[in-house]
Amino acid sequence: MPGEKQPAVQYYVGVDVGSGSVRAALVDGAGTVVAHAQQPIQVWEPRPDHYEQSSADIWAACCSVTKEVVRGVDASQIRGLGFDATCSLVVVDKQFQPLAVNSEGQNHRNVIMWMDHRAASQVERINATQHRVLSYVGGTMSVEMQPPKLLWIKENLPESWEKVGYFFDLPDFLSWKATGVTARSLCTVVCKWTYTSDKGWDESFWKMIGLEDLMKDKYEKIGNHVLSPGEAVGKGLTPDAAEDLGLPEGIAVAASLIDAHAGGLGVIGADVKGHNLPCENQPITSRVAMICGTSSCHMGVSETPIFVPGVWGPYFSAMVPGLWLNEGGQSATGKLIDHVVRGHVAFPELEAKAAASARSIYTYLNSHLDLIKKSLPVGFLTVDLHVWPDFHGNRSPLTDLTLKGMVVGLTLSQGLDELALIYLATIQAIALGTRHILEVMQAAGHDITTLFLCGGLSKNPLFVQMHADITGKPVVLSKEVESVLVGAAILGACASGDFASIQEAMAKMGKIGRVVQPNHEHKRFYDKKYEVFLKLVEHQREYRSIMKS
Secondary structure, eight states, rough: OOTTTOOOEEEEEEEEOSEEEEEEEEEEEEEEEEEEEEEEEEEEEEEEEEEOOHHHHHHHHHHHHHHHHHHTGGGGGGEEEEEEEEEOOEEEESSOOOOOSSSOOOTTTTEEOOOOTHHHHHHHHHHTTGGGGGGBBBSSOOOTTTHHHHHHHHHHOOHHHHHHEEEEHHHHHHHHHHOOOOEHHHHHHHSSSBBBBBTOOHHHHHHTTTTTGGHHHHHHTTTEEEEEOOBBOOTTOOOHHHHHHHHHHHHBBBBEEEHHHHHHHHHHOOTTTTTTOOTTTSGGEEEEEESSSSSEEEEEEEOOOOOOOTTTEEETSSSTSSSEEEEEEESSSHHHHHHHHHTSSTHHHHHHHHHTTTTOOOHHHHHHHHHEEEEEEOGGGGGTTEOOOTBBBBBBSBBBTTTTOEEHHHHHHHHHHHHHHHHHHHHHHHHHHHHHHHHHHHHHHHOOOOOEEEEEEGGOOHHHHHHHHHHOOOEEEESSOOOOHHHHHHHHHHHSSSSSSSSHHHHHHHHHEEEEEOOGGGGHHHHHHHHHHHHHHHHHHHHHHHHHH
């Protein structure tokens, strides 16, 4: 009615810790990002396959970006806070002070990053046990999970091991910093630590791999209080954390999510009515959320557990409450594209021309491909150029961290045209890898009709179109590009009690932006590319076998 006072808008803060930066967003109840901030964080690479960070540096960045997005907002309108982060391992002592994860004794470097592969021999021994918990990680544990990293610390850093008070997954470290409560999220412990939602920790597993000391005091070091994602943690924000973050003391803080799972939460439940999509009027089990940044994750849910060889899960309630989650992934995607482009001899020329035209290097490359394609579809330019994208090993579905990248079809040419072509072939290889993962999931029992993309690479129209054309499935892009941050805010909204369930918050706060349809006229070409793609790994395994004989 005219003259009636409108209810104040309610806001939720989402904080996302990625591999190289921390981001925060202020999000309203309709899922609109009204403020956004970002700050880089430090990564140390002391030797090959070792990647480390500092939990103090990460928390300081969280505080900085959160203060920025809430500046000028009435504190009474901020209702909840949710965190997501990479599944990196944080190590602290009994007084919660950082402990070194390196032989140099640098205590401030107390985080082993998710993409760190130092524990290759440890994961090999763990997989050799064929313990029953491995059936919930696709049959083979990844070096990116926490048990091999824990075993590496015990075997290589005995001084740190003796002093350890707590091991946290990074998302759980953040909720502890905010609340003072050491509760763990069901998402982290189920997906990365072998916890099961029905039976908890499996004593026989820890004993079998030589980590029985973690069982002491009812698993206090790795967590004995587990909450569902979005559940309120403790009594909310502590006075110290409230001051650090610039938020009201006592506001609700949610049990956290791994970053990819937050992205899935932000997109997979969106209302698709009126877009003529095959998943309309179908359960969300017909959708896969693909979160594509430094690496890529492929999140599919099911009503009953589906065991997919080489794909993580099934994990119960790890992302959407009441549903089982399978998670495929590629260890290097955005990082691979950057590596290929920036390492090319023509990169300085690309950089200069992109700067002169006030465009990003990738926008410039996309337009350059349009110039050289002539009458052909852009994707057909790589008829003689093929890439196998596992420069950092294969996470899914081959679960082989020893696989290497391959390029077939190189010439002596080194110009901008060749850089554009290898860039295109790399994007196609990533999309072909996605097709490989989806086919394995479908063969195991998933019924997937539609892809929902978010993350930095979803901003690249060439990356999106190649995924539609190569998989043959429509791609849905969310209205908010920052879907991971919306997912984190959804957690805070649930913790506040403003929504009855995660599902309700997903439907109201996840919004569709654009739909990209596959070009079915190109199907025959990409079927042939896929056939070549699978041959590449066959050849790699064959020549490795020859060299070992």
